Amino acid sequence: MNEEMERPPWWLSRSDDDDTTGTTDPGSSSASGSGGFADMWSLLGTFGNVAGEWLTASGAGEHAEHGDPSEHPECMVCKVLVGVQAVAQPSNGPATATPLARTRWLSVRDA
Amino acid sequence: MLLVSSLTPSGRPWVLESAARTVGHDEVVDLDALATECDDVLEDITAALAVTGAQFTSVDLIAGVRSLREVAAVVHAWEAYAARERRALVWIQGSVPQLIADLLALEALTDLAATSPTATTLRGRLAGVSQAVRSGDIEWLLGTPAQADAIERAGLEVAAAAGTKVAIRGVLVAPIPRKKDGWPKDIREAARSAYDRAVMDLHPVAVARSRSGAAPAFPAPAVTAAESSTMVDARGDRVFTLTLPGLSASEDDSAAHRVDVGTWSSDPAYPTTHVVVRFAGHAVRWEVDAILRRCRTIDAVVADDTIAVTFIPEPEQWPNAHGQSEGER
Numbered sequence: 001m002n003e004e005m006e007r008p009p010w011w012l013s014r015s016d017d018d019d020t021t022g023t024t025d026p027g028s029s030s031a032s033g034s035g036g037f038a039d040m041w042s043l044l045g046t047f048g049n050v051a052g053e054w055l056t057a058s059g060a061g062e063h064a065e066h067g068d069p070s071e072h073p074e075c076m077v078c079k080v081l082v083g084v085q086a087v088a089q090p091s092n093g094p095a096t097a098t099p100l101a102r103t104r105w106l107s108v109r110d111a
Numbered sequence: 112m113l114l115v116s117s118l119t120p121s122g123r124p125w126v127l128e129s130a131a132r133t134v135g136h137d138e139v140v141d142l143d144a145l146a147t148e149c150d151d152v153l154e155d156i157t158a159a160l161a162v163t164g165a166q167f168t169s170v171d172l173i174a175g176v177r178s179l180r181e182v183a184a185v186v187h188a189w190e191a192y193a194a195r196e197r198r199a200l201v202w203i204q205g206s207v208p209q210l211i212a213d214l215l216a217l218e219a220l221t222d223l224a225a226t227s228p229t230a231t232t233l234r235g236r237l238a239g240v241s242q243a244v245r246s247g248d249i250e251w252l253l254g255t256p257a258q259a260d261a262i263e264r265a266g267l268e269v270a271a272a273a274g275t276k277v278a279i280r281g282v283l284v285a286p287i288p289r290k291k292d293g294w295p296k297d298i299r300e301a302a303r304s305a306y307d308r309a310v311m312d313l314h315p316v317a318v319a320r321s322r323s324g325a326a327p328a329f330p331a332p333a334v335t336a337a338e339s340s341t342m343v344d345a346r347g348d349r350v351f352t353l354t355l356p357g358l359s360a361s362e363d364d365s366a367a368h369r370v371d372v373g374t375w376s377s378d379p380a381y382p383t384t385h386v387v388v389r390f391a392g393h394a395v396r397w398e399v400d401a402i403l404r405r406c407r408t409i410d411a412v413v414a415d416d417t418i419a420v421t422f423i424p425e426p427e428q429w430p431n432a433h434g435q436s437e438g439e440r
Contacts, residue, residue: 103387104408105373111414 112192112243113280115139116203117254118261118268122285125326126254127202129283129319132328133252134198140188142203146180149187155236156183158229159221178213181205185214189240189249207251208271208393215241215275215396219377247278250333254283255309257302257320262309266360267391269313269336270416273355274388274395278333282313284320312416313356341400349406349422351386353397358416361391372411372418382407382425388418405429 115130117123131137156179181203192199203210218241221234243249251272255265265282272279287302288294310318315334319327338354361368371389375396378384381404388395405428412419 103373103375105371106408106411106420108370108372108411108413108418111412 112189112199112201112249114201114203114207114249114251115254116205116207116251118264119254119256119285122254122256122283123202125285125321126252126283127200129254129281129321129326129328130200130252132326133280133330134200136197137200138197139200139202140192142181142184142188142201145184145188145191149180149183152183152186152236153179155229155233156217159233178210179217181210182214182217185210186236186240189243190236193243193248206268206271207253208268208275208277211244211275211277212271212394214244222377244278245276247333247335250278250280252280252283252329254285256285257287257306257309259301259305259308262305262312263360263362265309266312266357267393268357269316270355270357270360270390271393271395273316273335273337273357274393274397276335276337279316279336280333281317281319281329281331282309283326283329284309284318286321286324312360316356337397339397341403344421348409349403351399351403351420351422352417353386353388353395353420354417355388355395356416358388358390358418370413370418372413372420374408374420376404378404381405381428383422386418386420 113130113134115126117126127137127139131139185201188199188201192201214237218234218237221230221237240249253265253268255261262284269279269282284306287306288299290296290299306318306320313336316336317329317331317334319329321327336356339352341349341351344350358370368391371387373387373389374383375385375387376383383399383406384404385396385398388397403422405425406422407425409421409423411421
């Protein structure tokens with residue numbers, strides 16, 4: 001009985017020739033919702049910072065001085081950053097004056 | 112093009128066998144392999160997102176984002192294989208609904224920079240793929256083990272895919288453990304129960320399981336599983352309903368598994384253009400009927416796989432007193 005208890009669940013078994021990932025838990029596989037534009041948002045934020053630093057160093061850009069992207073709809077970098085967030089990552093934040101509206105969440109009742 | 116994925120690595124051979132029988136050949140294209148051949152798409156994405164002068168910095172960063180690489184690879188795959196006589200089988204290791212949602216979000220994002228020639232180029236390429244998704248030229252086949260947690264996850268993936276209007280060819284359930292292999296009765300019964308639940312919960316999506324060491328084909332055309340409608344209730348309010356098969360698959364009532372419903376507008380002229388459903392890390396954005404654009408929402412109800420959102424006319428959008436009745440004509 002103990003051996004049975006210690007045996008991995010049958011559905012978590014892996015084929016012998018599969019060396020694609022070390023993940024066998026469906027809840028934590030690469031299919032989880034942790035990737036996608038959530039990561040893109042984070043990395044685009046990095047991109048914005050790096051671009052900002054680059055532009056600061058060159059003395060050519062004004063985006064580097066933009067702290068909150070939502071306050072600078074005229075800036076292409078800010079516009080893209082806000083757009084990615086609004087389109088791909090609905091948030092609970094308040095509506096802003098940016099070109100894209102935020103999602104307005106409703107009170108949900110269970111039937 | 113048939114996109115093929117599995118919730119677990121062990122399901123890969125089964126679902127690929129099923130996919131091969133479905134399309135009539137077994138040549139599989141691995142999306143990860145294509146990710147190294149899609150520099151032209153990544154360059155378009157980079158050009159559309161980057162600020163002038165920073166492209167050389169951003170290209171490496173953007174190309175490093177897994178989602179964008181996969182979106183670029185799907186675009187490349189569609190452009191490379193769509194015209195071929197044999198239907199391409201494309202193996203995708205990650206979540207297909209998430210990938211398609213990212214593709215559609217990126218397409219929407221390019222609208223922000225629509226005046227830019229580079230964004231126009233990218234938008235055209237993305238539109239080709241999204242059109243193929245909506246027309247059913249790109250379908251999806253999912254593999255899952257017959258285990259309760261996995262079936263729950265499969266249901267949520269199906270619901271998310273239905274929300275992106277991906278045509279779902281079917282869900283293949285890997286072999287159920289057998290008595291002659293020494294599996295205990297309770298595990299065998301739980302697996303059968305999980306399979307039966309998948310068949311019920313995911314209707315009208317086809318669900319089949321492997322038997323006798325062979326994975327079945329899915330000969331029936333793929334279905335667009337989501338259904339939406341708008342009706343007028345007894346009080347005269349308009350009720351929008353959206354059914355996503357599998358949405359209620361999760362029996363976990365924690366906040367992480369809660370279904371959130373909201374509205375969003377892509378057009379500043381209207382209060383609402385889309386209903387947004389957020390669940391289990393997925394966000395479905397569903398465009399509502401034109402008449403609902405001129406209304407605002409008052410509440411939402413979730414019942415099993417269906418969400419219902421009540422709309423009332425937004426007075427500012429109906430300039431005359433009889434606007435509501437005019438809108439109904």
